[in-house]
Amino acid sequence: MSKPINDSTYWRDFEKNDITHSAAHYLMAIDALRDEYGYARVTDVAEMLEVSRGAASMSISQLKKRGWVTEDAHRFLLLTEDGRCMAQLVEQNFRILGKFFEEVLGVSPETALSDACKMEHLMSLETGRRLVWLMRYILSDESRAAKIHDVMACFRPGCESAEHCPLCEGGQCLTAPEGDCEFHRKERRKPGSVNS
Amino acid sequence: MSKPINDSTYWRDFEKNDITHSAAHYLMAIDALRDEYGYARVTDVAEMLEVSRGAASMSISQLKKRGWVTEDAHRFLLLTEDGRCMAQLVEQNFRILGKFFEEVLGVSPETALSDACKMEHLMSLETGRRLVWLMRYILSDESRAAKIHDVMACFRPGCESAEHCPLCEGGQCLTAPEGDCEFHRKERRKPGSVNS
DNA sequence: AACATAAGTTCATCATAATGAACAAAGAGA
DNA sequence: TCTCTTTGTTCATTATGATGAACTTATGTT
Known part of the structure; x- marks a missing residue:
């Protein structure tokens, strides 16, 4: 098994991630609600995330068990130090990825935000920080950014459109073959899609 | 609700993704096994992914229902056109992200591959292609790459270490605050971790 | 033919994350 | 006080993806 892609030392990392996508959004919702209204209740969170009150209630009780959420003196939901830390980390990753996709790669805002939202809780602190470092370099000089x-x-x-590809020459080609499968047909139907 | 991060138009995109992390690895395992040995059976896939035969059997029967996997004349597992398409897309994303994290951002191979593996099935075709385009530009010129x-x-x-930050000035600061929470303490204990 | 091993499926179980219905408790108004 | 609404919890159910045990169906070997 020479290919590292299915190496069991990390393909299951996905399950062992510090936080799930769902949990991250519950934390961020509590944070956002307190920011905007000064308080957050189960019902508010459920409304914001458009889930049932039951789902919000059960998820939040899990977050309490993990020590990420408590209640304040008025019995409103409150992030703990650890909870706020996780929420800020994921929010930061969302902003970093969103900005990178949109302002550096030039991806449509729609796709940029959707992709960023899916990946936000999975990018490590190190990778996120380095991506910021790269963006800071790229955008620090006007002519370089331009x-x-x-x-x-x-x-x-x-x-085909590239005269010279240093990626393909240095190893495997990184351009996905444009197959005639269900996925690519769907992709071509998308409005505003960029396809050859 | 001005913050787009919990916007219900896309926070649930995560669930509605074309493929799950698990499904992607089953497809890639079948692909890799056929590449290496010329055939793939349920047991081989189970062994490669280090899951039980029962789990592999049930997951693969789901992939058959979705039309991504069939059997060849010898009753060995075979990817359909659609299945191979999905597998190649995810593998391509893995390579793109891995190369970007490692060779452009300079992330440690360990973290680069782990992050890439988690995000591989979530990055859209458009974003992946544009990331390749950017890498091709960056690496096409020796002095630019250097x-x-x-x-x-x-x-x-x-x-702090940056004299001038065009990111913070243009909006919200993208550097995660170094809090004293469980997560950052764990992060600081990591061998080879880069922390201030 | 008899037996052992290998391969594949099915089942009971568990965990996460959702729904909707039922229910309990707390407030507000007539 | 009685009633109605809001809020929150719990339960039965669903779906995915895993485990391990039990079981069936090959495929060999002596």
Whole structure:
């Protein structure tokens, strides 16, 4: 088994992640509600996330057991130090990924935010910080930023459009073959999709 | 609700993703096994992924129902056109993210591969293609690549070490506050971790 | 033919995360 | 006080994805 992709030392990391997508959004909802209204109740969280009150109640009681959520003097929901830490980490990752996808890669805001939201709780602190470092470098110089934007503006999917590809030459080609499967047909039907 | 992070139009996209992390690895395992040995059976897949035969059997029967897996003339597992398409897409995303994290951001191989593996099935085709485009630009010129590597080599977490931060000035600071919570304490204990 | 091993499926069980219905408790108004 | 609404919890159910045990159905070997 030479291919590392199914290496059992990490393909199950997904399950052992510090926080689930769902839990992250419950924490962020409590944070956002307290920010906006000064308090957060089970019903408010349920409404914000558009889940049933039952689901919110059960999920939040799990978060309490994990020590991420408590109640304040008025019995309103409150993030603990650990809970706020997790929420901020995930929110930060969301902003980092969203900004990178949209402002550096030039992905449509729709797709950028959707992708960022899916990946936000899975990116490690180290990777997130380094991505910020890269963005800070790229965007710190006007002409450098402009050059990147120019390059990304004439983005075309596929290898053919590139005169010279340092990626393919250095190993495996990283351009997905445009197959005639269900997925690519759906992709081509998308409004505003960029396809060769 | 001005914050888009909990916007219900996309926080549930996570559940509605085309493929689950688990399903992606079953497909990739079948692909890898056929590549290496010319055939793939339920037991081989179970062994490769280190799951029980029962789990593999049930998961694979789901993949058959979805039309991603069939059997060949010898009753060995075989990816359909759609199945191979999904597998290749996810593998491509894994390679793209892994290469980006490791070779551009300078993340440790361990973390780079773990992060890539978690995110591989969630990155859209558009974002993946654009990330390849960016990498091709960055790595196509020797001095440009060297400059990026220099910049990333002197990476330090936190804002303080940067003289000038175009990210913070343009909006919200993207550097996660170094809180004293369970998560950051664990992070600091990691061997080889980069912390201020 | 008889027996052992290998391969694959099915079942009971568990965990997460959702729904909707039922129910309990707390407040508000006539 | 009685009633109605809001709030929150619990329960039965569903779906996914895992385990381990039991079981069936090959495939060999002597």
